[in-house]
Amino acid sequence: MDLDKVVCSCMSVTSGMIKEAVDAGARTLEEVQEATGAGTVCGACLDEVKVLVDHFTSEAH
Numbered sequence: 001m002d003l004d005k006v007v008c009s010c011m012s013v014t015s016g017m018i019k020e021a022v023d024a025g026a027r028t029l030e031e032v033q034e035a036t037g038a039g040t041v042c043g044a045c046l047d048e049v050k051v052l053v054d055h056f057t058s059e060a061h
Ligand code: FES
Pocket: 007, 008, 009, 010, 011, 038, 039, 040, 041, 042, 043, 044, 045, 046
């Protein structure tokens, strides 16, 4: 996975920033949105953000 890839162009949020939010304790799409701002503007990236949240939360045990 490319952690430098920008997932949310509105907020310039990368995959790595989503991972960091999950590592810091965010467990849901809403918590990641709060932590990173991803998906809070136009919403076009929400599907991809959600996939990443699912991916990283399933890794974080
Ligand atoms: S691309 Fe993420 S809110 Fe617009």
